[in-house]
Amino acid sequence: MKKPTLFTSLLSLVLVSSILFSCSSSDEEKPKDNASIVGTWELVDVGYSAITTYVDMNESESSSYSGVGTRLEYEITFTENPNTYEAMGNYDILLSYEFDGQPIEVSVTITDFWKAGEYEIDGNMISVQSPNMTNEKCFISSLTDTKLELDFVGTISNTVDEVTVSTVLGAHFIFTKK
DSSP states (O other): OOOOOHHHHHHHHHHHHHHOOOOOOOSSOOOOOGGGGOEEEEEEEEEEEEEEEEEETTEEEEEEEEEEEEEEEEEEEEETTTTEEEEEEEEEEEEEEEETTEEEEEEEEEOSSSOEEEEEEETTEEEEEETTEEEEEEEEEEEOSSEEEEEEEEEEEEEETTEEEEEEEEEEEEEEEO
């Protein structure tokens, strides 16, 4: 079986990280109506976890990743009538994983993430759409006048040189209202 290169591993993680957005759930606070999300929200915490599976000629190998946000310089503004959003900034994810039995930490900057587009809220789900992105859905686990939390679990799969790389990612984002 071909061993995935560090570049392949990071590329799959960066691809997933750049298209997914989410937070962990909280049983204490229940999401509110659409108007509650209106305003500018600053990213204050982010965490990722992922499992990547490499399949080469029916042999497979899996690796786990975790990541924490650092240098959080990202904010998003939601408006209504029309329901649009615009984001500015970026953030870093410090990824931790093992490769060939060795622990590795790598910092990845996320720069092109939910830049601008339209959104829709249906119950506890928010869907965002922009010209260069498919419709992404996140679970609103907490929405109060001062705090927004989103959860997401997604899968991405790519095949390169007869090696299929599939990643299942969970992310946890917390925002506070500015």
